[in-house]
Amino acid sequence: MxxxxxxxxxxxxxxxxxxxxxxxxxxxxxxxxxxxxxxxxxxxxxxxxxxxxxxxxxxxxxxxxxxxxxxxxxxxxxxxxxxDPKQTYYLSMEYLQGxxxxxxxxxxxxxxxxxxxxxxxxxxxxxxxxxxxDAALGNGGLGRLASCFLDSMATLNLPAWGYGLRYKYGLFKQRITKEGQGEVAEDWLEKFSPWEVVRHDVVFPVRFFGHVLVSNTGSRKWVGGEVLQALAYNVPIPGYKTKNTNSLRLWEAKASADDFNLFQFNDGKYESAAELHSKAQQICAVLYPGDATEDGKILRLKQQFFLCSASLQVCCQTYMDIIARFKERREGKGPWKWSEFPSKVAVQLNDTHPTLAIPELMRLLLDDEGLGWDEAWDVTTRTIAYTNHTVLPEALEKWSQIVMRKLLPRHMEIIEEIDKRFMAMIHSSRTDMESRLSSMRILDSSNPQKPVVRMANLCVVSSHTVNGVAQLHSDILKSELFADYVSIWPAKFQNKTNGITPRRWLRFCSPELSNIITKWLKTDGWVTKLDLLTGLREFADNEDLHAEWASAKMANKRRLAQYVLQVTGVSIDPNSLFDIQVKRIHEYKRQLMNILGAVYRYKKLKEMSPEERKKATPRTIMFGGKAFATYTNAKRIVKLVNDVGAVVNNDPEISNYLKVVFVPNYNVSVAEVLIPGSELSQHISTAGMEASGTSNMKFSLNGCIIIGTLDGANVEIREEVGEENFFLFGATADEVPRLRKEREDGLFKPDPRFEEAKQFIRSGAFGSYDYNPLLESLEGNSGYGRGDYFLVGYDFPSYMDAQDRVDEAYKDQRRWLKMSILSTAGSGKFSSDRTIAQYAKEIWKIEECIVP
Structure with a gap:
């Protein structure tokens, strides 16, 4: 001792x-x-x-x-x-900072x-x-994109701030056991975060419930209900090799000392004495709390409004927020008008979660600032822009009108007025659209028992610009999801293909490969001008570069193998092909196709003679990602992957040729080990379902070859890296509706390999767990989530053929290294610096403001 x-x-x-x-x-x-x-x-x-x-x-x-x-x-x-430059305010429910x-x-x-x-x-x-x-402030690609954007905003010296919520327990920390995925609270704030600076002088009131008072003059005022406080925590966001340092402002909900009932507490009524304090803690406790109950729905809506209200509203403090900062910077400069507001303020909604910024900005201008409707609407619609991230029906938020009216009565009035005026505009100027109006309205009362507010429709009607996040996705938005609105406002819709920061996703996470790139390009300028990577194409056949490239990739593979052994106990061979799929677990992302392919591969290896196996390409298949806690089929996929791994990895005949590993608790820091060590990465979603994806960009940037469908940003990645350096398979987006109809009509004939893989699982080869409910989602002929809605069965044979091409290509290491180099060389387009420069010029209309 x-x-x-x-x-x-x-x-x-x-x-x-x-x-x-x-x-x-x-x-x-x-x-x-x-x-x-x-x-x-x-x-x-x-x-x-x-x-x-x-x-x-x-x-x-x-x-x-x-x-x-x-x-x-x-x-x-x-x-x-x-x-006093024009400044962008980026509102997002998620940030995955790492x-x-x-x-x-x-x-x-x-x-x-x-x-x-x-x-x-x-x-x-x-x-x-x-x-x-890792700061537990996000879930997946939406949050990581927001963080890459913040990095680029600062690096490009743009006046821009991010706004989010300070979740104490995050989404959840994933634990893998024999039962599958388990969820426990994140502990990132168990001690404290050294990066955040609490601003005790930045405290805003945020109201819920209550009622609307109407004065004799007709003015309206929202009063009563419960009022919580929004306390600001600022996190500095430094740019790369620039003095400019922007802010990510995170809001925490709290109640004041006046809201603690000392008399009730001393009377033994401890819970009721601190009731408002408890409600405040709930708001920022968890990202995406379960919403199966009305209380859960109210809590989610509270979170969204809390973010929007705190970020927008007026306050008399020194360090203010959007409206208050605008006013502060007008002081001493003579008369000003509210019409100037959009020339100084740009608000970007990252998906539909911050949609309530629209009625909240209207409320502040109407009720607090005394503007008339037309003037307030003009200011709002010239200020707000909206990024759509999905075409999935369940992700296009719809909120109960009953819940909305209960929680935010004044905002519901404003939303009703926006809907009313939109209908009037159609009736007066676009009579040809009247037959389409029911689907275009913001309020959907087609089911009188469950009337809803369509948040995406509210965003489209109220924003000056709507953008998709990959060319294919934007085309689908214009031709399908928002086609009716496009006929009214064709200039409103744009594409902004997503990007990633080259700093975190190559320069810092793979210094070995970065140094080689700098050496051969004779400059490190590529770190901020990523299109310089095209210069590597000149050396794609150079044997000296091949040797250095292979050495760097092997160093990253060994680092990854060490990490996998540490967290899973599974020993993997760095000389095998590292095949990785890491992303949120969802049926449309088709991790199920991947594991079915692994099951089929294992079965065929078992059937081979020892001599035949020696000709096989050794492969380590790695999965990672979280399944939402209430998403049953996604959690079944996680369990299946782990059950298959438990059998395959302990099979002495096969373990030298195949390993299947689930890497737990996938987050940014885990990605920084996995992505540099990857050689093949699977981006295999059903065509037309993935808005963009950004992990595909990170893998490609690190010299990893993509196997994937023509979905999201895969389309543009394939164009940039070259068709011969991309393993393509599967139906195209325009074929999907027809194929789903044929499936529903019973016209689909499954490939024998598909049936063989499913039957092998049913045989009990991977344990006694009942996987029939999961496998049955690939069968039947009707219903969303059934009848193989995501076309796993249709694409499976094409997928397996592509995997055969991968095996053959990997045997020729000279060819594979050239493909790897060309993947990095073709990644210049996918810098978030390029994306943000386009947002700044074409949507926000802001310019750099360099700190001297």
């Missing part, structure tokens, strides 16, 4: 004692940085002062980095305040200095970075 005296002696003899604890927020030399880290370890203490172990070192290091960020942050805010430490010092271009400083203090940067937990 170590005594206190021994601990004290060890602390005094540690490397840290060589560097005095001196505050130096602008430190650049590693020795000065070490002193600044020591300062935070001593004077910003969160742990025992006798310890400087990795966890303590992480928090001290993060706070040292934050010093520099805050300085840049303050200068950015003051510069924006002085220049770890911030290495990203921050990479963007600040002080990575080597911090690595050296930590080394002087007796620690390795990689070890310290591992101590950080």
């Amino acid at each position: 170590t005594t206190a005296t021994e601990s004290n002696s060890a602390a005094h003899n540690s490397p840290a004692t060589k560097f005095p604890a001196i505050a130096n927020p602008t430190a650049e030399k590693s020795s000065d940085i070490a002193s600044n880290i020591n300062y935070h370890a001593k004077y910003s203490p969160h742990f025992s002062p006798l310890k400087f172990e990795p966890e303590q070192a992480f928090y001290a290091t993060a706070e040292s980095i934050r010093d520099c960020l805050i300085q840049h942050w303050n200068e950015t805010y003051l510069h924006f305040h002085k220049v 770890r911030a430490l290495t990203n921050a010092i990479g963007n600040l271009d002080i990575l080597d200095a911090y690595a050296d400083a930590l080394n002087k203090l007796g620690h390795e940067l990689e070890e310290i970075a591992e101590q950080e937990k």
Whole structure:
């Protein structure tokens, strides 16, 4: 046992004692940085002062980095305040930031200095970075896209802020057991986040329920109900090699001390005494709480309104939000008009979750600022823009009119008026559209028992611009989902193909490959001008580049193999083909097709002789992703993958030729290990179902070959990397409706391989669990989610043929390496810098504002 005296002696003899604890927020030399880290370890203490172990070192290091960020942050805010540029406000229910430490010092271009400083203090940067937990603020691609966009906004020196909610427990932390997926609360805030800065001077009231008062003059005022407080937490977002540092503002719900009933508490009525405090905690407890009950629906709607109201409303504080900031920057500049608001403010709705920003902005302008309807509507519609991310019916939000009227009575009045005026416009100027009006209306009362508000329709009617996120997706929006609106407002609809930040998704997560790219291109300018990667095409056949490329890929594969062993206990061979599908578990993304293919592969390997097996291409198939807690079939898919893996990985005859691994709790930090180590990645959704996808871009950027359908951004990736460097299969989007109809009519004849794989599962080869409900979703001839709605059976033979082509291609490593290089070379289009530059120019009309 170590005594206190021994601990004290060890602390005094540690490397840290060589560097005095001196505050130096602008430190650049590693020795000065070490002193600044020591300062935070001593004077910003969160742990025992006798310890400087990795966890303590992480928090001290993060706070040292934050010093520099805050300085840049303050200068950015003051510069924006002085220049008063038009500014974008990006509203999103999700942000998947990932770890911030290495990203921050990479963007600040002080990575080597911090690595050296930590080394002087007796620690390795990689070890310290591992101590950080991912911020649990998102679920999947929607949240990661928002985070990539924030990085690009700052890197491009654009005046832009992000707004979201500070979820305490996130979606959930995924645990894999023999029973399948289990869910427990995320613990990212169990201690605290060193990156966020609470703004106690930024507290806004947010009202729910209540009623509308009408004055003698006809003006309306929303009063009563329950009022909670929105407290701001700011997270700095640094640009790459620029001083500009933007903000991600996260709102936390709280109740005031006045809302705690001391008399009830002392009377033993503890729960009722703190009832409003409890309700406040519920709002930001969990991302996407279950909504099977009315209480669940109300909580989700509360979350969405809380984000919109806090972000938009007026307050008299010093650091204000959208409307208040607009007013603040007008002070002392003479008379101004509300018509100027859209020339200074752009609000982007990331999907339909922030739709309530529309009626909330109208309410603030009408009720608080006294504008007339026409003027308020003009300001609102010139301010708001909407990004659609899905054509899935269940993801196009519809809220009960009854619930909406109960929770937000004034907003329901405004939505009704918008719907009424939209109908009047159609009747007066577009009589040819009257027969289509029932499907175009914002209010759907076709079922009198369950009338709903169509949030996507509200967004389209109220926004100046609507965009899709890949060319195919945008075409489908214009030709199918929003076709009627396009006939009225053709100029309203645009495409903005998604992108990813090259910093996190290549420069920082794969330094070996990044250094090789910089060496051969003779510049690191590609990190901000990704189209420079096309220069690699010149060297695609160069044997020296092949050797270096293969070495970098193998280093990443070994790192991934070590991680898989650590988290799953499964030993995988780095010399096998690493085949990876990681994304949210959903039937349309067709992880089920992937595992059926693995089952068929396993069965055929078992039937081969030992000599025949030696000719097979060894493959490690990896899955990752979360199934929503109440999505039964998705959870069955997770269990099936793990049951297949348990059998395959322990089969001594086969384990050298095939492994099936489910990597648990997929998040950004896991992706930063998986993606650089990948060689083949599956993006196999039913054509026309995936809006874009961004993981396909990350894989391709890292020299991974895509096997996929012509869906989402796959279409454009294939065009950029070359058809010969993409393994294509499956029906096209225009064929899908016909094929579904044929399936419903009983005209589908399944491929024998498809039937064989299903029967092998039914045989009990992978355990006694009853997979019939899952397999039956691939059969029958009617109903959404049944009758093989996602065409797994139809595409399966084409999929298996493509996998055969993969096996043959991988045997020719010279060919495979060339394909890998050309995949990276063709990824220049898919930078989020390009996407955001297009948003800025073509939707937001904002310009760079460089902090001097």
